[in-house]
Amino acid sequence: MTQRIGAVVVTFNRKDLLREALAALRAQTRPLDHIFVIDNASTDCTPDLVRAEFPDVELVRLDSNRGGAGGFHEGLLRAYRLGFDWIWAMDDDTIPRPDALQAMLDAHDRFPDGQRPVILSSQVVWTDGNPHPHNRPHSRRIDADYLMLAASHSTLAVRNASFVSLLLSRAAIAEHGLPYPDFFIWNDDVEYTARILRRGCGVYVPASVVVHKTKSITHALHNTAGPRFFHEVRNKLWMIKLPATWSAPERFDVFKALVQTSWRYLKHERFKPRAIWAITKGAGLGLFTSPRREPALPPK
Numbered sequence: 632m633t634q635r636i637g638a639v640v641v642t643f644n645r646k647d648l649l650r651e652a653l654a655a656l657r658a659q660t661r662p663l664d665h666i667f668v669i670d671n672a673s674t675d676c677t678p679d680l681v682r683a684e685f686p687d688v689e690l691v692r693l694d695s696n697r698g699g700a701g702g703f704h705e706g707l708l709r710a711y712r713l714g715f716d717w718i719w720a721m722d723d724d725t726i727p728r729p730d731a732l733q734a735m736l737d738a739h740d741r742f743p744d745g746q747r748p749v750i751l752s753s754q755v756v757w758t759d760g761n762p763h764p765h766n767r768p769h770s771r772r773i774d775a776d777y778l779m780l781a782a783s784h785s786t787l788a789v790r791n792a793s794f795v796s797l798l799l800s801r802a803a804i805a806e807h808g809l810p811y812p813d814f815f816i817w818n819d820d821v822e823y824t825a826r827i828l829r830r831g832c833g834v835y836v837p838a839s840v841v842v843h844k845t846k847s848i849t850h851a852l853h854n855t856a857g858p859r860f861f862h863e864v865r866n867k868l869w870m871i872k873l874p875a876t877w878s879a880p881e882r883f884d885v886f887k888a889l890v891q892t893s894w895r896y897l898k899h900e901r902f903k904p905r906a907i908w909a910i911t912k913g914a915g916l917g918l919f920t921s922p923r924r925e926p927a928l929p930p931k
Contacts, residue, residue: 634716634717634825635664635665635714635716635717635783636663636664636714636715636716636717636718636719636732637663637664637665637666637705637710637713637715637717637718638656638660638663638665638666638667638718638719638720638721639666639667639669639703639706639718639719639720639721640652640653640656640666640667640668640669640706640711640721640723641669641671641699641702641703641706641720641721641722641723641794642668642669642670642677642722642724643670643671643672643673643696643702643704643721643723644673644674644675644677645675645723645724646673646675646676646677646680647679648723648724648726649680649681649723650667650680650684650845651726651844652683652721652723652724652725652726652727653666653668653684653685653688655727655728655729655745656727657685657727658729659727659729659730659732659733660729660730660732660733660889661732661733661736663719663732664715665689665710665713666685666687666688666689666716667689667691667703667706667710668681668685668686668688668689668690668691668693669691669693669702669703669706670690670691670693670697670702671693671695671696671698672692672693672694672696676894677688678692679734679753680704681921682805683842683931691705691706691709693705693857694813695816696817697721697812697906698814698815698816699794699811699815699816699819699820700810700811700812700813700814700815700816700819701788701796702817702896703720703810703814703819703820704809704810704811704812705812706720706807707720707799707804707810708720711801711805711809711928712858714801715801716800717798717799717800717801718731718795718798718801718804719796719798719799719821720794720796720797720798720799720801720822721797721841722794722795722843723794724843724844724845725755725792725796725841725842725844726814726840726841726842726843726844727753727796727839727840727842728840728841729840729879730839731753731796731839731840731841732798732839733838734838734840735751735753735798735836735839735880736798737838738784738785738786738834738838738839738914739751739798739835740750740787741784741795742780742784745892746777746832747832748781748782748786748831748832748833748834749799749800749802749803749827749831749832749833750792750797750798750799750800750803750824750827750828750831750832750833750834751797751798751833751834751835751836751839752768752789752792752793752796752797752798752834752835752836752839753795753835753836753839754835754837754838754839754840754841755794755795755796755835755839755841755842755843756821756842756843756904757795757842757843757844757845757848758838758842758844761860763843763845763848764848765843765845765848766793766795766843768785768787768789768792768835769789769791770788770789770790771788771789771790771794771828771833772790774788777832778890781834784834785836785837785838786834786835786836786837786879787834787835787837788832788833789818789824789828789833789834789835790825790826790828790833791821791824791825792820792824792833792835792916793820793821794820795843796821796839796841796843798826798848799827803831804832804928805928806827807823807826807827807831807875807930808925808928809823809925810823811821811869811923811925812914812922812923812924813922813923814862814866814869815855815862816859817863817866818863818866818867819866819876821870822866822869822870822876825870825876825881826873826875826876827876829876829877829878832921839878844919845874852892852896856896856909857905857909858905858908859909860893860896860906860909860910860913861910861912861913861916862910862913863890863892863893863896863913863915863921864893864909864910864913864914865912865913865914865917865918865920866917867886867888867889867917868886868889868913868914868916868917868918869917869921869922870882870885871885871886872917872921873922878898893910896910897910
């Protein structure tokens with residue numbers, strides 16, 4: 632593959648991790664053509680760090696914190712408008728190994744014409760080298776033929792993926808648009824990649840490895856969200872309402888996951904009023920509002 636590739640890194644108040652992520656991007660065996668840093672109005676001197684230590688990186692400082700969803704929406708839009716053929720998206724706590732990008736490109740090129748994936752994702756490990764439980768791939772169980780084809784090329788066909796190292800083709804953005812910025816946090820990447828992969832093909836590439844430097848791997852969403860849990864409820868209900876994203880059986884699975892997570896959250900919070908309010912607020916927003924539709928993108 633000899634096409635132009637840009638990276639999009641979304642950051643908020645984690646300049647030390649951002650420094651490490653940008654250094655890892657610079658060290659890729661397949662050099663990137665451009666790097667965007669989308670700064671969600673950080674208050675820890677992130678812009679000063681980028682300007683001083685990474686002057687070749689394009690810094691986009693947002694006027695407010697728009698969450699991961701808003702940051703990736705802005706970054707993918709800018710990269711698309713500048714004509715990049717592939718866009719590598721990640722959070723600021725994602726540290727790719729030197730050959731992570733090349734491994735995804737090699738996997739893509741092994742597929743025959745007409746069956747090449749439009750999305751590729753990396754193997755995500757924690758700092759101890761073990762697979763990160765928050766970033767497990769979800770296989771494409773309904774398409775046995777593509778599962779077998781992907782396996783024959785040392786990959787796994789997936790139904791959705793996360794923004795922790797996602798290589799996305801320009802053609803996919805042209806056809807399916809951008810992530811919904813209104814999601815703010817949680818489920819935006821699941822919805823977006825599931826929308827693309829409802830009919831498109833995507834693979835998980837074990838040979839492409841990134842380290843996801845979360846503080847811990849033991850704290851589940853329902854244990855750490857606090858009053859922000861309303862985003863989880865609202866966003867899952869939004870996903871269920873979006874007809875282009877899931878089949879009917881898949882929408883039931885999303886609803887079942889929401890019920891299970893909400894129950895665990897309520898028990899963890901000991902049914903405090905703030906927890907009941909978070910779920911009530913999320914349910915109301917999810918049922919009676921919808922994420923804003925995006926304007927059409929220019930032709931690919």
